Amino acid sequence: MVEITLDVNHSSYKVGVEDHWTLLDVLRDSLGFTGAKKGCDHGECGACTVLIDGTAMQSCLVLAVQAQGKAIVTIEGLARDGRMDALQTAFHEVGAIQCGFCTPGMIITARALLGRNSDPTEDEIKEAMSGNLCRCTGYVKIVEAVQRGAAAGKTGAGTTGATNADS
Amino acid sequence: MKREYVNIGGRLPRVDGMVKAAGEAMYTGDLSLPGMLHGKLLRSPHPHARLLKVDTAPALTLEGVRAVITGEDTLKFLAGGIASPGNEPYLAFEKVRFVGDAVAAVAAVDEETAERALALIDVEYELLDPVLDPFAAMAPGSPLVHDDAPGNISFETDLSFGNAQRAFATCDYVRYDEFKTAPIRHGFIEPHAALASWDTSGRLTFWGSKQSPYFTYRNMAKALDIPMSKVRIMQSYLGGGFGGKNEMFNLDFCAALLSMKTRRPVRIVVSQEEVLYAYRQRHPAWIKLQSGFMKDGTLVAVDAEIVAEGGAYKGIGALSLYLMCTFLALPYRVANLRAKGCRVYTNTQPSCAMRGHGVPQVRYAAEVQLDMAARELGLDPLEIRLKNAIQSGDTTGNGFEITSCGLSETLLEARGIVERWRGETPADSEPHLKRGIGVASYGYLSGPRMAGHNTSAALIKVHEDGRVGLVTGSTDCGQGSDTVLSQIAAEVLGIHLDDVQYGGMDSEIVPLDPGVFGSRVTFITGNAVKWAAEDVRAQLAGVAAGLLDAEPDDLEFRDRRVFVRDEPDRGLPFAKLVKSAQYSGTGMTILGRGYWAPEDIDLPRFDTGMGNQSGAYSFGTQVAEVEVDTETGRVKVLRLAVSHDCGQPINEMLVEGQLEGSSIGGIGHTFTETIQRRRGQTMNASFLEYRMPTALDACPVEVTHTDTVDEMGPFGAKESGEGVQVAVMPALVSAVHDAVGVWFKEVPITPEVVVEALGRGAEAAQNADARRGADARRDSRDDGRSRDGESA
Ligand code: FES
Ligand code: FES
Numbered sequence: 005m006v007e008i009t010l011d012v013n014h015s016s017y018k019v020g021v022e023d024h025w026t027l028l029d030v031l032r033d034s035l036g037f038t039g040a041k042k043g044c045d046h047g048e049c050g051a052c053t054v055l056i057d058g059t060a061m062q063s064c065l066v067l068a069v070q071a072q073g074k075a076i077v078t079i080e081g082l083a084r085d086g087r088m089d090a091l092q093t094a095f096h097e098v099g100a101i102q103c104g105f106c107t108p109g110m111i112i113t114a115r116a117l118l119g120r121n122s123d124p125t126e127d128e129i130k131e132a133m134s135g136n137l138c139r140c141t142g143y144v145k146i147v148e149a150v151q152r153g154a155a156a157g158k159t160g161a162g163t164t165g166a167t168n169a170d171s
Numbered sequence: 172m173k174r175e176y177v178n179i180g181g182r183l184p185r186v187d188g189m190v191k192a193a194g195e196a197m198y199t200g201d202l203s204l205p206g207m208l209h210g211k212l213l214r215s216p217h218p219h220a221r222l223l224k225v226d227t228a229p230a231l232t233l234e235g236v237r238a239v240i241t242g243e244d245t246l247k248f249l250a251g252g253i254a255s256p257g258n259e260p261y262l263a264f265e266k267v268r269f270v271g272d273a274v275a276a277v278a279a280v281d282e283e284t285a286e287r288a289l290a291l292i293d294v295e296y297e298l299l300d301p302v303l304d305p306f307a308a309m310a311p312g313s314p315l316v317h318d319d320a321p322g323n324i325s326f327e328t329d330l331s332f333g334n335a336q337r338a339f340a341t342c343d344y345v346r347y348d349e350f351k352t353a354p355i356r357h358g359f360i361e362p363h364a365a366l367a368s369w370d371t372s373g374r375l376t377f378w379g380s381k382q383s384p385y386f387t388y389r390n391m392a393k394a395l396d397i398p399m400s401k402v403r404i405m406q407s408y409l410g411g412g413f414g415g416k417n418e419m420f421n422l423d424f425c426a427a428l429l430s431m432k433t434r435r436p437v438r439i440v441v442s443q444e445e446v447l448y449a450y451r452q453r454h455p456a457w458i459k460l461q462s463g464f465m466k467d468g469t470l471v472a473v474d475a476e477i478v479a480e481g482g483a484y485k486g487i488g489a490l491s492l493y494l495m496c497t498f499l500a501l502p503y504r505v506a507n508l509r510a511k512g513c514r515v516y517t518n519t520q521p522s523c524a525m526r527g528h529g530v531p532q533v534r535y536a537a538e539v540q541l542d543m544a545a546r547e548l549g550l551d552p553l554e555i556r557l558k559n560a561i562q563s564g565d566t567t568g569n570g571f572e573i574t575s576c577g578l579s580e581t582l583l584e585a586r587g588i589v590e591r592w593r594g595e596t597p598a599d600s601e602p603h604l605k606r607g608i609g610v611a612s613y614g615y616l617s618g619p620r621m622a623g624h625n626t627s628a629a630l631i632k633v634h635e636d637g638r639v640g641l642v643t644g645s646t647d648c649g650q651g652s653d654t655v656l657s658q659i660a661a662e663v664l665g666i667h668l669d670d671v672q673y674g675g676m677d678s679e680i681v682p683l684d685p686g687v688f689g690s691r692v693t694f695i696t697g698n699a700v701k702w703a704a705e706d707v708r709a710q711l712a713g714v715a716a717g718l719l720d721a722e723p724d725d726l727e728f729r730d731r732r733v734f735v736r737d738e739p740d741r742g743l744p745f746a747k748l749v750k751s752a753q754y755s756g757t758g759m760t761i762l763g764r765g766y767w768a769p770e771d772i773d774l775p776r777f778d779t780g781m782g783n784q785s786g787a788y789s790f791g792t793q794v795a796e797v798e799v800d801t802e803t804g805r806v807k808v809l810r811l812a813v814s815h816d817c818g819q820p821i822n823e824m825l826v827e828g829q830l831e832g833s834s835i836g837g838i839g840h841t842f843t844e845t846i847q848r849r850r851g852q853t854m855n856a857s858f859l860e861y862r863m864p865t866a867l868d869a870c871p872v873e874v875t876h877t878d879t880v881d882e883m884g885p886f887g888a889k890e891s892g893e894g895v896q897v898a899v900m901p902a903l904v905s906a907v908h909d910a911v912g913v914w915f916k917e918v919p920i921t922p923e924v925v926v927e928a929l930g931r932g933a934e935a936a937q938n939a940d941a942r943r944g945a946d947a948r949r950d951s952r953d954d955g956r957s958r959d960g961e962s963a
Contacts, residue, residue, distance in 0.1 A: 039195070041410075042362075042440075043361065044858055046443070046444075048857055049360050049443070079193070093192070096192045097188075102650065102828055104408065104649070105360045105361040106360050129866070131866075134867045136866070139357075139413070140649045141831060141835075143868075144871065
């Protein structure tokens with residue numbers, strides 16, 4: 005067990021981890037950020053997606069020790085100053101949420117997309133979201149929500165937790 | 172005609188949307204309790220074997236292991252069973268019957284220790300010949316999955332009305348085809364999870380990921396032999412179900428028994444891989460179908476033989492098979508029907524309900540065959556459907572009473588859509604890209620009516636500030652029922668949706684309710700909520716009548732006020748009325764109570780298919796446009812449309828979401844999804860290998876509703892969300908035929924299948940195929956035989 009420091013949702017946490025523990029498990033089990041969901045634990049569903057230095061990453065594929073010194077944002081950290089992110093509101097308003105299990109990963113992935121491309125086309129949205137599975141919605145309203153979130157971003161209605169990291 | 176409502180019919184965002192968007196919604200796997208242990212299940216690696224020894228002692232010596240249980244530690248309760256007792260142990264004893272059958276369970280201080288302990292359990296198996304194919308299973312001399320099921324027959328349905336055989340002789344045209352559907356999975360992203368906490372008083376508190384918490388409540392009490400009053404079932408948010416989280420499963424039982432043994436809370440969250448190989452699937456079906464028509468397209472007779480692979484256990488398979496047979500009687504009029512179904516045990520994972528429950532399989536066959544017949548008869552696919560469409564007021568030969576039906580309206584709507592699309596569709600841009608359009612229709616039930624307890628119930632508590640709390644035993648697995656039920660309560664009480672707080676499931680207080688299956692919640696629980704709200708309204712109207720010096724019947728509840736009808740000024744705010752009732756005199760406790768199930772229904776018989784299955788039936792027509800790449804065999808779904816009769820939609824946006832999700836799911840079922848097994852072992856137990864649709868497969872879905880109101884439904888509503896999945900496969904298959912001229916009688920139609928079929932070009936051989944099949948089965952007249960044989 006080693007003690008590491010993680011920067012999660014704009015606060016820093018000291019936490020003891022084993023070398024092989026994933027960031028997802030540490031976020032969920034040690035730090036209580038259960039908004040990051042465990043759907044498959046193998047990088048196949050996207051439910052565990054978090055922002056790492058602004059890039060959307062599947063936290064079940066990242067070791068906790070690798071995440072030291074990086075800014076990690078989970079769904080719980082997206083709202084700022086009590087204000088929901090424009091994407092969160094958009095997902096809610098257009099009906100892009102059903103069971104909601106995929107939702108945190110979807111919103112985080114979309115947030116990273118908008119961080120590097122503030123005005124994505126429909127195809128770019130679908131491409132960016134294609135690693136996030138949703139069995140409930142059929143994605144139609146999810147794409148619509150991302151479009152609405154992008155539009156809100158342009159009018160300054162959104163808060164962006166993401167930077168232009170990987171593009 | 173539809174009426175104007177305040178809280179009904181609009182596009183209201185769901186009541187749990189923001190909590191889910193914020194990441195605050197807790198699913199069972201997110202919950203933990205102080206001192207909680209982690210459980211894991213040991214599963215059989217063999218499809219069929221006798222258990223000779225399960226030695227847990229080595230596992231118990233591992234540090235951190237707190238308990239290990241096997242079938243011998245249980246009371247050997249057998250789960251499942253409709254129409255006859257169940258046969259599925261929560262932990263195997265004597266035998267294992269599929270790869271994934273649970274043999275033992277461990278509770279340890281953490282998951283890693285539990286995992287290591289599993290490897291230390293010493294199990295000795297005597298391997299038995301597995302039965303891996305339903306036809307081999309029925310053959311004489313086949314090994315038996317269950318000793319008391321000769322021929323491995325799990326259940327049989329034999330539905331007959333009119334006289335199909337005789338009627339075929341009067342037909343102008345008869346055709347026979349064989350269809351096959353694949354085993355597929357529900358595909359929810361949240362794996363099964365259970366958290367159980369046992370205390371010294373003998374009380375068990377359980378949180379699960381269950382569509383029907385009361386099934387778990389009942390089975391838990393029986394399997395542990397404890398009083399129901401000692402079982403408290405709570406329900407967290409639910410990450411999708413689609414039929415696959417209906418039953419109580421081994422992890423639920425093991426979490427409880429391990430907690431009982433260790434006196435610690437125990438949580439078990441299975442891996443997605445386990446979900447995919449060790450839990451449930453949709454019944455794969457082999458369907459032999461013969462239909463007879465008159466020249467003008469009138470459907471005269473249908474004869475079907477259905478074999479459904481049930482897997483290792485009975486579960487609720489009798490209902491599945493019954494639905495497969497009886498939904499040959501909907502959505503078209505047919506006077507002569509024979510449907511013989513056989514559910515067969517094999518050594519594979521058990522089959523159960525999945526979105527559409529048995530109906531997608533048979534309607535795929537029947538709708539595709541109807542299209543084939545239409546083409547042979549020179550009729551338009553929409554015309555042949557309009558000609559035969561069932562109508563309001565009809566009763567099917569087996570007793571389904573159709574009280575409201577907008578099927579013809581949906582077909583007319585679809586005709587407009589097809590015409591528009593044909594006009595918009597450009598000529599094939601590249602020679603290897605072929606476009607096509609297909610249609611298919613469906614009917615579905617609004618909640619099954621079965622023997623036994625089937626009543627939904629609701630409670631409404633009125634708070635002194637004029638807000639209300641609502642609970643029912645129906646859970647929201649994503650379909651939006653918490654919202655729909657809250658809307659119904661708000662509408663009756665004349666308050667706003669915001670004023671209603673939907674409370675979670677807690678069996679301590681929430682009345683008995685079968686839960687979520689068969690599209691029953693809006694229709695049945697919705698009515699119970701309406702009753703509960705009317706109960707509250709009547710209590711409050713009594714008080715208001717005194718305060719306003721009016722008759723209770725003359726009062727109107729609207730916009731958070733109560734007033735004398737046509738005299739809006741003679742009234743008072745709802746909250747004030749509540750306070751007056753609660754504060755004056757001895758003080759009233761305003762609790763509304765409602766329960767409801769359709770009455771006077773001729774209960775269905777699963778063995779004969781006779782009886783009325785539901786209080787109402789939904790209808791609709793699906794239109795699909797595809798583009799087939801004849802070089803790669805890839806099919807791209809360009810757009811879909813659904814014209815839907817769900818009665819009065821309670822919430823347009825949620826209905827749309829149901830239709831979109833159902834439709835896009837159907838794309839996966841048609842083109843990519845199938846469980847692959849080798850010697851009983853699942854080869855694609857991961858989301859990577861089992862290909863469900865992603866955002867890249869999504870396409871626009873146009874949605875329209877018919878102007879139908881169901882008299883029995885709450886505010887005129889019927890089911891939505893399952894029915895539409897019934898028609899997706901056939902609409903897509905027919906669109907592919909329209910594009911490339913090939914019929915596919917087996918799904919999924921993977922690119923390899925398409926390329927092979929196009930390459931084959933052996934029309935003659937297939938024609939011969941179709942004729943041979945017809946000759947073999949038919950003893951009716953010789954002319955008018957199937958000639959449309961190009962198929963795959
Ligand atoms: S849990 Fe990480 S991708 Fe599925
Ligand atoms: S909303 Fe249920 S998986 Fe996406």
